[in-house]
Amino acid sequence: MITFLASIVLLVLGYIFYSKMVEKVFGIDDNRKTPAYTKLDGLDFMPMSWAKGSLIQLLNIAGLGPIFGAIMGALYGPVAFIWIVVGAIFAGAVHDYFAGMMSVRHGGDQYPSIVGRYLGTTAKTIINIISIILMILVAAAFTAGPAQLLSSVTPLSFTVAIFIIFGYFLVAALLPINKIIGRIYPIFGAVLIFMALAIGIGLLFQDQPIPNLTFENLHPQELPIWPLIMITISCGAISGFHSTQSPIIARTMKKESDGRKVFYGAMIVEAIIAMIWAAAAMTFFGNTGGLQAMLAEGGPAGVVDHISKSMLGTLGGILAIIGVIILPVTTGDTALRSSRMMLVDLLRNFWKLEAKWKQSLLAIPVIIPTFYLTQIDYSFLWRYVGWTNQVVATVMLWTAAIYLLQKGKFHWICSIPALFMTGVVGTYIFYAPEGFSLPYPVSVGIGIAVTTIVAIWFIFQMRKAKLVQLEQKQNVA
Known part of the structure; x- marks a missing residue:
């Protein structure tokens, strides 16, 4: 119980104090006109x-991510609390803030365009492809799950449910942001917060106490904590998907000082939601073995449904249905909206896209492969979402680090978490079954080697930046 409550307090303190430091390092200027005014397009x-904007941002980045991921991560035990707190304050919220604010500074640019500015054209092309693939994978994964549940609780077939969801996707992707997203998403964001708070308060009055901190790995299958927990709990700690969503709200911000509340703040709220669901999953089934058994029976959706109904009764059942069906759908449609915006930026040099109807039509090329992927195994999709997601996060952190380096600012707030995440993704892809399936010690060794190589590259970037700054000072003198 103490660990859980202390973790919540630390997250709040992280927002109060560390977010102000991050904002100061970035250097906001409310006298600058934001893209919402300079590029107003309706x-x-x-x-x-x-x-x-904060509620929409929360719903865009969250959906069921901080719920499902936290439940799966709870299998490792209370060590998951550490990752959520440290990851969210020093990596995830920093990542989200710079993804949003760098978009604001660069006219509402999408994530791949921002990467291209600081890591080069080749990196931009590669990350553009990876990002669009991630968007399609996320949209497919967050469509197949709700469609399966919808078909199980209504007379609708899975195929009909898929068509209904995709019909909504098409409408949401084509209409201006203030027509659907701006009107109903704040309501769903409030539902997400209410659902988590209700479960969190209920936990305080359960007979079974929330476990306190232990560094022991409690995973029933004894899977290694490093780097698996960092991939399993992404939303709630750090998630590259967020960097693709932040530009959506960056294009609507009235002033730069709103960024701390919108981007850093939404990430901290998401972390609190993840903390609550991780605690609920650890507590409600007695131990991680009991949680494993429940996951085997009904998956994360079954865990959510069981906990919600048991703790909140009929209301809990309604919230569970809303959560497991509506929330991932709202994440899926903004994923497709982001991929449409990325395609617009990618094709702008080859096709005149000033007309809004032409921009809207680019939703179709991403909806078609997304629809196809909904027909294959959901767990297969989700495995590939995890690693791709954290690669995108790592690249965004390095992009922000180079941005700060070139500006002569305190880059360590981005470069240290970037180096850490490089080790995570570098190790995971060689160890994971969807990767190279190498022995764990070998994978860790390769991960360390990859991290070392990237660290050497960044040292050269630091020297290069110092030389440029020295030349600039000499020219001024």
Whole structure:
């Protein structure tokens, strides 16, 4: 219990104090006109209040991510609390802040365009492809799951449910952001928060106490904590998907000082939600063995449904249905909206795209492969989402580090977590079954080697930046 409550307090303190440091390092300027005004187009660029923007940002980045991921991560035991707190404050929220604010500074640019500015054209092309693939994978994974549940609780077949969801996707992707997303998403964001708070308060009055901190690996299958927990719990700690979503709200911000509340703040709220569901999963079934058995029976959706109904009764059942069906759908549609925006930026040099109807039509090329992927195994999709997601996060952190380096600012707030995440993804792909399936010691060794190579590259970038800054000072003198 103490560990859980202390973790919540630390997350709040992280927002109060560390977010201000991050904001100071970035250097906001409320006298600058934001893209919401300079590029007002009635589709993606339009002013929106920070309160509404924060709730939309939360729903865009969260959905069921901090719930399902936290439940799976709870299998490792209370050590998951450490990763959520440290990851969210020093990596995830920093990542989200720079993804959003760098987009604001660069006219609402999408994530791949920002990468290209600081890591080069080749990196931009590669990350553009990876990002669009991630968007399609996320949209497919967050469509297949809700469709399966919808078909199980209604007379609708799985295929009909898929068509209904995709019909909504098409409408949401084509309409201006203030027509659907701006109106109903704040409501769903509030539902996500209410659902988590209700479960969190209920946990405090359960007979079974929330376990306190132990560094022991409690995973029933004895899977290694490093680097698996960092891939399993992404939303709630750090998630590359967020860097593809932040530009959506960056195009609606009224002033730069709203960024701390919108981007850093939404990530901390998501971390608190993840903390609550991780604690619930650890507590409700007695131990991680009991949680494993429940996951084997009904998956994460079954865990959510069981906990919600048991703790909140009929209301819990309604919230569970809303959560497991509606929330991932709202994440899926913004994923497709982001992929449409990325395609617009990618094809702008080859096709005149000033007309809004042409931009809207680019939703179709990403909806078609997404629809196809919903027909294959959900667990297969989710395995590939995890690693791709954290590669995107790692690249965003390095992009932010280079940005700060070139500006002569305190880059360590981005470069240290970037180096850490390089080790995570470098180790995971060689160890994981969807990767090379190498022995664990070998995979760790390769991960260390990859991290060392990237660290050497960054040292050269530091020297290069110092030389440029020295030349600039000499020219001024």
